[in-house]
Amino acid sequence: MPEVRLDPWGRPDIKDYSRLYEVFGIRPFREVAEKMKSMGIEQSLLMRRGIVFGHRDFDSLLDFYKRGEKVAVMTGFVPSGGFHFGHLLTGKQLVYFQNLGFKVFVGIADAEAYAVRHIKRKEAIRIGVEEYIANLLAIGLDERKTEFYFQTSRKGSYHSLIQLFGSKITSSEFESIYGEITPGKIVSALTQAADILHPQLDEYGGYKMVLVPVGADQDPHLRLTRDLAERMKGEVELRPPSSIYHRLMRGLDGGKMSSSRPETTIFLNEPLEVARKKFMSSLTGGRNTAEEQRRLGGEPEKCPVFDFYIYQLIEDDNKLNDVYKRCKGGKLLCGECKAMGFSMIREFLEEHQRKLEASREVAWSIVEAPKF
Ligand code: SF4
Structure with missing residues (x-):
């Protein structure tokens, strides 16, 4: 071993x-x-x-x-x-x-x-x-x-x-x-x-x-x-x-998510268009062609997009299960699936980035930053 x-x-x-x-x-x-x-x-x-x-x-x-x-x-x-x-x-x-x-x-x-x-x-x-x-x-x-x-x-x-x-x-x-x-x-x-x-x-x-x-x-x-x-x-x-x-x-990209490789992740202060491009170019667990995917179904277990759903984006277990089943059953294609995922990311980022504006100032006031 x-x-x-x-x-x-x-x-x-x-x-x-x-x-x-x-x-x-x-x-x-x-x-x-x-x-x-x-x-x-x-x-x-x-x-x-x-x-x-x-x-x-x-x-x-x-x-x-x-x-x-x-x-x-x-x-x-x-x-x-x-x-x-x-x-x-x-x-x-x-x-x-x-x-x-x-x-x-x-x-x-x-x-x-x-x-x-x-x-x-x-x-x-x-x-x-x-x-x-x-x-x-x-x-x-x-x-x-x-x-x-x-x-x-x-x-x-x-x-x-x-x-x-x-x-x-x-x-x-x-x-x-x-x-x-x-x-x-x-x-x-x-x-x-x-x-x-x-x-x-x-x-x-x-x-x-x-x-x-x-x-x-x-x-x-x-x-x-x-x-x-x-x-x-x-x-x-x-x-x-x-x-x-x-x-x-x-x-x-299917590897480790890391801030030193910006293409592997989405930053929470990222412009929405940059975030969209990254997410829509993500690796998936999809098949080579739409025909194959309809016939064989996708592989959500191998899919970074599905990781976003399971770890973060979909809180409702029934809804998550529905995406899983539609993917496995070849009823959901990756383009449509990514577009759905990005609309959830967009909604989250728009609200989060508004809060972030306000919290930056507070952040400087509540920590003792090092002098050098
Ligand atoms: S349909 Fe969605 S979950 Fe399934 S492999 Fe494609 S991107 Fe991943």
Whole structure:
């Protein structure tokens, strides 16, 4: 069987998500669905469609929540490009947990953007505020219940954690988690561990259970962070984080959706005509000719357009099922299907871009941007 390695900085191509259960000990998310139901918590769209497929310790997090103990959700964004539909997936999960009463922490990973992605400082700061924070506000994250910060301007004991973590891990352990590693990646990984764990320090609200919703490719950071939390025992009480894992949305070309390859995605501030051209040129799971498609049906399982429907655009399960059946049965052709998808994208973007205008100004006022 081929080796499975997850590279949080690379372009993962995960063919079989179930192997992540055996190889890394991620637990199937369906295990906790019943518990959520018994607590009266409705699953999000991503959970009920199996897009959130795995977890670590989510059941313990539910216990914390049930007992009324403090819970938070934390995520980081690397400001290396625009905010697109892939980021929206994570943003919606933050809103979902905020609505359940979780405190939200959002770290802008500007140190990582500089050290690993080689993004100029001023540009990373602008992207962090005007793309990530502004878009998160525009999709409904409540700034009064969210702590936004940049890694390099975070004050206080957050930085002590990064320094102390350095003595808790060897370079060969780093290599076994990440493969080939550079000093920039080591610092980034330790900083990410501090991002995830610092909300538990007294200075940031004290002991709590922290949930991290991530794409499956980010699990190496979670494994490192959980180990570091255990190794700090006796010095500071840090609970290993819980995490939930979502499948990665395919890019419009069928590969990884990435802001460094703009043709693979649609940015939320994109002019509508640019967005339309990209979406209408997307790869599909369609056949070579209309005649073949009518005869054999399409393959929505392989189709990036259908990913947009299932991950984001169609909330009603019956409607989604109808598109699936019409595609499989050869009743829906790709041109018509894409036009329908783009009309949904247009409707969303028109409204979102109006909100984005207003949220940009707010974004600058609620975060301490780094001085250099
Ligand atoms: S009809 Fe729609 S879902 Fe089916 S393969 Fe074509 S674009 Fe994809």
